Amino acid sequence: MLRHFFRLIWNRKRSSMLLLSEIFFSFVVLFGVATLLFNFGRNYVAPFGFNHDNVWRLSLAAGQGDKMPRAQLDDVLRQVRALPGVQDVSLTSFNTPFRFVTMNDDFARGDKKLGQVDRYDADDHYGPLYGLKLREGRWFNASDDAATRPLAVISQDTREALFGPDEPAVGKIFRADHRSGSDEPKEYQVVGVVDKVRMSGDFAAATPSVWERFAPHDTTSRESATMLVRVAPGQGAPLQQRMVRTIASLTRQSSTQVYALEQDRLDKLKPTLAPLAALGLIAVFLVVNVALGLFGVLWYNISQRRTEIGLRRALGATGPAISWQFLAEMLILTTLGVLAGALVAAQFPLLSAFDVAPEVYVMAMLLATAVIFVLTAVCAWQPSRLAAGIHPAVALREE
Known part of the structure; x- marks a missing residue:
């Protein structure tokens, strides 16, 4: 059965490569964004190592x-x-x-x-x-x-x-x-x-x-x-x-100025939150665009394969079997794209790049993998249901 799926993917290699490249680049970008967010989050929950509460900074200038x-x-x-x-x-x-x-x-x-x-x-x-x-x-x-x-x-x-x-x-x-x-x-x-x-x-x-x-x-x-x-x-x-x-x-x-360290902390926090908010927006924008792209490509794929679906239904394939076929094809393509992206992402912890802890890279890879698979499954679900509902007589008559 697996060989049959790979044959179907190979026979439609142009559209398959389009999906594969989209999944690959989406994984790489998600991995990069997730690495930054995990790294900042890991630092945020770590202790300061000192107690700045109720401490003031007193500056004197002659x-x-x-x-x-x-x-x-x-x-x-x-x-x-x-x-x-x-x-x-x-x-x-x-x-x-x-x-x-x-x-x-x-x-x-x-x-x-x-x-x-x-x-x-x-x-x-x-x-x-x-x-x-x-x-x-x-x-x-x-x-x-x-x-x-x-x-x-x-x-x-x-x-x-x-x-x-x-x-x-x-x-x-x-x-x-x-x-x-x-x-x-x-x-x-x-x-x-x-x-x-x-x-x-x-x-x-x-x-x-x-x-x-x-x-x-x-x-x-x-x-x-x-x-x-x-x-x-x-x-x-x-x-x-x-x-x-x-x-x-x-x-x-002399002139004297008194500041609370807590106020210094808040003043330092404000300009730091701006790039973090931008990263969050980039992540949301990326996820939405990947979802729309996958959904559109899958919808187009099914419209181009109505004859194939009609023949399979005429030969006795059930609606759930047709739906499962499209889901399985997408999951296989997703796995290939994620594996290619993971090979690229794995170089960062191996090379100790950017002074980031290896566990941060691992968590980012896991999150990017989970997001890509969930997106793929959700985007493939509705088109696969539409494919399962195509009547063989209608599909063959159109052909």
Whole structure:
């Protein structure tokens, strides 16, 4: 029976190739769209790795031509920490979570290299303020003041890339590969390893990260500074105004801005949702067009095969048998088209393309396969019913 179906398909190879190519390209496009959607969805449900709720970003900028000494910043930290409703304060770099700014560097250990690592400056309060979960070692503390080289806490994905899955990282040394203004690579000593973090946004994947400890008694003056403030739940504009007034009384010429990290997250989310909505519309548009194309081709196919249907009915074929014949032909063509598309799609996980997890590609292939088969079955059902209802006398008389 299967050989008979293949013979029928081969005898109508021009129309069969049209259907086969449409199914193939539809599968490939659906696979691409599904991969993107699954990848974004997988990132969205993953934990951030830190707690940004009730955390504010406090940005200070000195007046034009002025700078803020570290002693002044320390005084600001103490005064803000003492305000009612403030739970903790941390001095950090400008690249706080969910902003459109980053600070990247390349790191290496031996022959192992890792590029485009997110690097953050952090003090001793940073890790506890964010609730970063330690896997190994500890966060920075006052005992590190006597350290002879810069100290760092790294994320789990950085640890795996530089130290492997089994080798302990705490106490080990790694270096910055490309640090501008340095004749020799800067070396760091690991004091702790934390969980992977997603600081770029809701749909972003976890990125390798390194936190460098601020020099404990740094005398460098700064034109600007960024602080993180964890506040008690329910705090709002009144506390923000008290912060601004307190800082203004200490720094005089400095300007101060206070933003909630949750608002930064929403601001980052809005431009990200636009391309996702466009992808969704493309997927719906594609499915509708594939369905209409398949339905039209099948309808035309049946109108061209009325004589064949009439002869089969005259020879004793039943209506359900005719209907099953058209469904089976379409399912075989669909299987061939999907197999050809799957061979193309399988190259992506095999080649580890686009830094997407293999399971995302597998899920996208399964979804594209299911959608194509369902579309084919639905589109073939009505034309096959029409074919089953053709009376042999009418079909032969028309011929």
